[in-house]
Amino acid sequence: MVDLTVGKTNRVLLRYILPLFLSVVFQQIYNIADSVVAGKFLGEAALAAVGNSYEITLVLLAFAFGCNMGASIVTAKNYGAKNFTEMKSAINTSFISTLVVTTVLMLVGVLAAKPLLKVLNTPAEILGDSLSYLYIYLAGLLFLFIYNVSTGVFAAMGDSLTPFIFLVISSLVNVGMDILFVAVFHMGVEGVAWATFICQGVSSVAAFGTLLYRLRAIKTDGKPRAFSKAAFKEFLLVGIPSTAQQSFISVGNIMLQSLINSFGTATIAGYAASVKFNNFAVTSMHQVGNGVSNFTAQNLAAGKESRVKEGFLWGTVIAVVIAAIFFLVYFFFNRNIMYLFLNDGSDEALMVGHEFLVTVSPFYAIVAGKLVADGILRGSEKMGRFMISTFVDLALRVGLAFVFASFMGSRGIWWAWPVGWGVALVLSVCFAFAKKRERK
Numbered sequence: 001m002v003d004l005t006v007g008k009t010n011r012v013l014l015r016y017i018l019p020l021f022l023s024v025v026f027q028q029i030y031n032i033a034d035s036v037v038a039g040k041f042l043g044e045a046a047l048a049a050v051g052n053s054y055e056i057t058l059v060l061l062a063f064a065f066g067c068n069m070g071a072s073i074v075t076a077k078n079y080g081a082k083n084f085t086e087m088k089s090a091i092n093t094s095f096i097s098t099l100v101v102t103t104v105l106m107l108v109g110v111l112a113a114k115p116l117l118k119v120l121n122t123p124a125e126i127l128g129d130s131l132s133y134l135y136i137y138l139a140g141l142l143f144l145f146i147y148n149v150s151t152g153v154f155a156a157m158g159d160s161l162t163p164f165i166f167l168v169i170s171s172l173v174n175v176g177m178d179i180l181f182v183a184v185f186h187m188g189v190e191g192v193a194w195a196t197f198i199c200q201g202v203s204s205v206a207a208f209g210t211l212l213y214r215l216r217a218i219k220t221d222g223k224p225r226a227f228s229k230a231a232f233k234e235f236l237l238v239g240i241p242s243t244a245q246q247s248f249i250s251v252g253n254i255m256l257q258s259l260i261n262s263f264g265t266a267t268i269a270g271y272a273a274s275v276k277f278n279n280f281a282v283t284s285m286h287q288v289g290n291g292v293s294n295f296t297a298q299n300l301a302a303g304k305e306s307r308v309k310e311g312f313l314w315g316t317v318i319a320v321v322i323a324a325i326f327f328l329v330y331f332f333f334n335r336n337i338m339y340l341f342l343n344d345g346s347d348e349a350l351m352v353g354h355e356f357l358v359t360v361s362p363f364y365a366i367v368a369g370k371l372v373a374d375g376i377l378r379g380s381e382k383m384g385r386f387m388i389s390t391f392v393d394l395a396l397r398v399g400l401a402f403v404f405a406s407f408m409g410s411r412g413i414w415w416a417w418p419v420g421w422g423v424a425l426v427l428s429v430c431f432a433f434a435k436k437r438e439r440k
Contacts, residue, residue, distance in 0.1 A: 004158055004295045005080055005302040009310040010317075017291040017318055019160035023151075024284045026164075026171040036340050037178040038192055039273065046189050048265050049129035051272020052122055052257065056113070057137055059250040063105055064145050066243025067098045068152035069290070069378060070235040073297050075156035076379075077234075080298030088215060088224035090231035091153055095146075097235055102145045109138040120254060121261040123268075129189040136193035143197075143204035150207040154214075156294055162210060170203035241383035245390040252394040256401055256413060263410045270352025271410075273338055278360060281326035285368045288319040289375035296379025312376050312432065319368035330361040352410060359414040366421045373428035385431035393424035 004012055039047035071094035078087035113134045122130055151163035174195055181191030260271050292315040299307045329337070334357040338350050370389070377386040397420035404412025 004298040005304055005307070009307055010314045013291065013295060013311060013314050014318065016158065016160055016295070017288055017315070019164040020155065020287040020291050021284055021322065023160070023164045023167045024280070024287045026167045027283070037182050038189060039269070039340075041179075041182045042188060045126055045265065045269075046129060047272055048123075048268040049126040049189055050133060050192060051275070052117070052120065052126060052261070052268060053130045053133040053137070054272065054276075056116055056120075056134060056254065058253060059247060060105060060109065060137075060141060060144070062246030062250050063101060063243050064148040065246045066239040066241075067094070067101060067145055068148040069242040069293070070094060070152075070237075070239025071098075071149045072152035072156040072290070072294060073238045073378065073381070074231055074234045075153050076294045076297035077301040079157050080301035084218050085220040085222045085224055086228070086231070088218070088220060089226075089228040090235070091215065092224060092226050093228045093231040094149055094153070094235055096227055097232060097239075098145050098149050099142075102142050106138055106141050109141070110135070113138070116254075120258050123261065123265055126265070126268075132190050133193045136190060136197055140197040140200050143200040147200065147204040147207050150204070150211045153211060154207075155290070156297075157214075158294075158298075159214075160291070163207065166203050166207050166210075170199045173202075174199040237381060237383060238378060241387050242378065244387060248390055248394045252398045255398050259402060259405060259413060260410065266348035267352050267410050270338075270349035271356060273340075273349070274334075274353035274356040277330060277334075277337060277357060281323070281330070281361070281364055282367055282371075284322050284326070285319045285364070285371045288315055288322065288368070289371035289373075289378075291315065292372050292375030293379040296376055300380060308376065308380070309433070312372060315372040315375065316369055319372050320365050323364035323368040327361045327364050330357040334358060334361075355411050356414045359411070360417050363418040363421055366418070366425050370421060370425040370428045373425070373432045376432040377428065380432075382431060385434075386428075389424050389427040389431060392427060393420040396420035396423060 004016060006012075038050045071091065074090045074094065075087055078084070078090055114131055117127060117130050117134070147166075151166075154160070154163050177195035177198060178192055181187045181195050185191060187194065257271075261268055292311050295311045295315075296308050299305070299311070334354050335350060338353045370393075374386060374389070377383070377389075397416045400416035400419055401413040404415055406412070408415070
């Protein structure tokens with residue numbers, strides 16, 4: 001575990017963020033494996049089915065992310081202040097709250113899955129596979145949430161390496177199981193979903209068990225409470241806006257998916273492949289922002305506000321370097337990487353993926369700055385301002401996508417993204433450093 005309140009900011013952040021970034025690499029291998037196996041072994045329709053379901057799973061991931069951030073920030077504050085009794089009380093509270101959220105989501109998800117797929121204008125030929133994938137995904141939702149909260153607590157205490165180790169093992173096993181279930185056992189799209197279910201279950205149990213072992217070694221002055229109202233309030237203060245932010249984005253993506261679906265299966269498949277690469281890039285930069293969130297929370301709790309600005313500057317440098325790497329790969333080698341998902345005969349789908357990546361990747365540096373500024377906002381609990389920036393980004397990207405698509409076709413959808421990112425960057429940076437850093 002690393003104390004983020006001491007040491008040179010650039011070295012502390014780099015050492016802390018590097019495992020977070022590598023975790024994203026393997027998390028995306030975990031996610032991309034489903035689409036690669038579906039596209040290569042089952043064909044374009046199966047790839048479209050997995051990609052179509054993916055937009056709905058992102059809504060569920062939004063809640064997992066909110067629980068992750070809520071647990072992470074409240075833990076980081078107490079860890080930075082060296083208040084370990086309250087820290088353990090906050091962790092207990094986070095897990096109990098997460099269990100309730102997961103139960104509700106599983107019930108709602110089972111009831112809403114088919115209606116949602118129909119709202120998305122899902123083509124009849126992929127509706128059955130999309131629904132099967134979603135039902136199995138929902139069955140493993142508790143594993144997903146427990147894993148996210150566990151890794152959030154690890155990160156809050158400065159340990160970004162342990163979650164990385166779990167993720168590496170789980171991701172590699174998931175790739176092997178995807179191939180085994182689909183290519184050997186011929187289980188179709190359901191095989192892809194079951195592979196994810198099993199690997200999430202194993203990694204969740206391992207992460208939770210290790211966390212309990214680590215927490216026992218931390219001495220406290222008193223007995224931690226099973227549930228703390230104060231910790232619950234702070235968990236909600238960060239968790240709800242973080243969930244809402246990701247939910248807004250996910251709902252916006254669902255609206256975009258509905259628009260994309262109107263262009264046919266080839267466009268769905270091309271977008272399903274290329275958006276996985278885009279999410280790889282954005283999620284990588286997002287993890288830098290998450291690292292800056294915990295850095296900010298620990299240092300504010302320790303009374304070291306001067307380090308927060310340094311954290312923003314060095315976090316931005318790291319995120320922009322990552323953005324530049326993704327831009328170079330996606331802009332110049334997009335067709336090569338698209339063949340991971342698509343076969344030689346998928347010319348129209350390849351063209352769609354090419355247009356998407358070439359359009360959005362030059363603007364990744366803008367996303368980098370925005371996500372690091374968002375990290376400052378979350379870490380200092382300026383959640384109202386954080387929400388405003390997120391909503392403006394979403395409204396512009398979705399609204400302009402429908403407008404541009406009306407006269408530019410599917411290509412117009414992609415051009416709406418950079419506009420939303422640019423405006424949101426300005427708002428997030430201004431909000432992060434405007435006036436006094438008060439809680440909202």
